[in-house]
Amino acid sequence: MSEPAFAAAVLSDAPPPVGADRFEVYRGSVTGALTATLREAFPAVRRLVGDAFFDAMAREFLRAHPPRSPIMALYGDALPGWLARFAPLSALPWLPEVAAIEQARREATHAADAVSLDPARLAEADPDALRLAPHPSVRLLRTRYPALSIWARNAERPDLEAAPAGEVLITRPALSLQIAPAPNGTADTLAALSQGTALGDALPQGTDHAAILACLFSAGALIERPMP
Known part of the structure; x- marks a missing residue:
């Protein structure tokens, strides 16, 4: 055989x-x-x-x-x-999204480590020259159902039990696994940054840029792209 x-x-x-x-x-x-x-x-x-x-x-x-x-x-x-x-x-129909959250957490746990960007770099560097990328551990999910809330109620995370449907950001900066709801437009921002787009151009029009940046920096979701 x-x-x-x-x-x-x-x-x-x-x-x-x-x-x-x-x-x-x-x-x-x-x-x-x-x-x-x-x-x-x-x-x-x-x-x-x-x-x-x-x-x-x-x-x-x-x-x-x-x-x-x-x-x-x-x-x-x-x-x-x-x-x-x-x-x-x-x-x-929401169960696959709960499973996707758990799988994304596993992937983030085993992802490569990297130093997250210090927000102070935004004030120091030329915004047009600064090139950012998602942290290797970043996983971003778009959910049709309140899957994060359902997951939280079954994972002893009462702080997330009211999370609505939408975007979910999972990261592991400094070896600390984090999960949180993300503002609309976060996924598109990360996708653009991963393609080498400058930060100012990566933020989608019609979205809350301040909320997206606050979410990304608080989650340690960005790193500075190495110079070629």
């Missing part, structure tokens, strides 16, 4: 291959370990649907998305999108 076929057999419910001694034990061990990884990665989702449903759902996900890497730190990155297509959860 080839390695891909063996991996598929491990995660399926099909009878074990003939002559595969202790295959069921190995299958149970692998499935249990991957399910535990997902439980740890998506605690709010698990709490919202219940342990039994989550474990059954995880087994379905494992079959559709077997691990692509032996490194399990970010296994489950496809879960938010998969949940949006999982028919038994069609009555919970």
